[in-house]
Amino acid sequence: MIEIEVEEEKFVNRLTQLRQQKNVSARDMSLSLGQSDGYINKIENRKSMPSLFGFLCICDYLGITPKEFFDYETKSPVISNALSDEIRRLDYAESMHILEVIRDINKRRK
Numbered sequence: 030m031i032e033i034e035v036e037e038e039k040f041v042n043r044l045t046q047l048r049q050q051k052n053v054s055a056r057d058m059s060l061s062l063g064q065s066d067g068y069i070n071k072i073e074n075r076k077s078m079p080s081l082f083g084f085l086c087i088c089d090y091l092g093i094t095p096k097e098f099f100d101y102e103t104k105s106p107v108i109s110n111a112l113s114d115e116i117r118r119l120d121y122a123e124s125m126h127i128l129e130v131i132r133d134i135n136k137r138r139k
Contacts, residue, residue, distance in 0.1 A: 037075060043098060045073050047091050050105055062086050 048058055048069065059068035062083075071077045079087060088095050097106040116124055 037078070039101060040078075041073055041075055043101060044069070044087065046104075047093070047098070047106075048073075050107065051091060058090065062090055 048055065051058075053061075055069040055073060056066045059066050059070070062068065064083075072079060084098075085095065088098050091098070091107070093106045093110075097103065097110075100106065103109050116127060119127065
């Protein structure tokens with residue numbers, strides 16, 4: 030039972046994080062999903078959980094896949110996807126330069 034509670038808390042925290050990154054209120058997100066104004070609030074307050082269809086709609090609204098939703102190590106999947114799309118357009122040398130910059134930033138964080 031404790032494992033389920035931990036996973037539920039991770040789910041709720043991830044939903045809140047991604048919603049806030051999108052800079053949208055729980056109410057506005059709920060209404061955009063065609064739900065009652067308290068739909069997302071109830072999920073974030075652990076009073077209910079979405080159905081599978083509801084979860085897929087949430088992912089679609091956030092612009093991510095279910096896999097990206099549960100990839101808790103990727104803090105900003107929408108930004109990661111945008112970076113990846115832009116990097117694909119670069120040549121090898123430009124890509125290597127960007128990779129080195131990112132590695133340098135990550136070294137400083139440790």
